[in-house]
Amino acid sequence: MIRQMQVEDLKRCGEIYAQAFPIEHWGIDWNPDNARAYLSDFYEQKKFVGYVYEENSEIVGCVFAHCKISGSKRELYINEMAVLPQMQGQGIGRALLNTVLQYSREIGLAGVVLYTSEYAPAAKFYERNGFKLSQGTICMYRE
Numbered sequence: 001m002i003r004q005m006q007v008e009d010l011k012r013c014g015e016i017y018a019q020a021f022p023i024e025h026w027g028i029d030w031n032p033d034n035a036r037a038y039l040s041d042f043y044e045q046k047k048f049v050g051y052v053y054e055e056n057s058e059i060v061g062c063v064f065a066h067c068k069i070s071g072s073k074r075e076l077y078i079n080e081m082a083v084l085p086q087m088q089g090q091g092i093g094r095a096l097l098n099t100v101l102q103y104s105r106e107i108g109l110a111g112v113v114l115y116t117s118e119y120a121p122a123a124k125f126y127e128r129n130g131f132k133l134s135q136g137t138i139c140m141y142r143e
């Protein structure tokens with residue numbers, strides 16, 4: 001079952017996030033506490049949109065997003081998604097993504113945007129779900 005995220009869900013989402021992003025693959029030492037603090041920042045955004053997936057009344061997946069004006073358009077940005085490792089590959093991520101896409105259409109947004117690592121397996125997940133590389137956009141950085 002998918003439902004809107006509540007503030008009480010953040011603790012469990014932190015636990016899931018820390019497991020879904022292990023240090024061996026991502027190089028960041030996530031634990032339930034620092035992951036919860038990180039995710040809380042998204043939750044506190046004014047135009048936050050978030051859902052959790054429950055199996056037997058326990059949260060096993062979550063998605064954090066927010067609505068944003070981008071030029072003349074309004075879009076939905078996905079900030080984070082995580083599914084408990086032992087529950088991955090069973091369609092939970094797709095179901096969460098579909099909920100976000102449906103919400104975006106329902107409120108008349110132009111589309112859904114997300115950033116992910118070129119090298120992360122998640123890119124394949126998004127491609128499988130109809131996302132394409134954004135043309136004409138580059139990501140720049142300096143220290």
Ligand SMILES: CC(C)(COP(=O)(O)OP(=O)(O)OC[C@H]1O[C@@H](n2cnc3c(N)ncnc32)[C@H](O)[C@@H]1OP(=O)(O)O)[C@@H](O)C(=O)NCCC(=O)NCCS
Pocket residue numbers: 020021080081082083084087088089090091092093094095115116120121122124125126128129
């Ligand atoms: C990415 C993630 C959210 C996907 O959730 P999931 O429940 O495992 O995905 P689903 O079972 O719904 O998969 C949907 C489709 O994507 C594909 N897919 C999912 N994960 C994939 C992966 N790592 N590599 C390639 N394809 C993948 C599935 O094969 C499926 O396609 P199909 O129906 O054509 O076979 C989840 O695996 C996860 O939490 N990963 C670790 C954290 C992460 O990378 N988060 C996103 C960072 S931006």
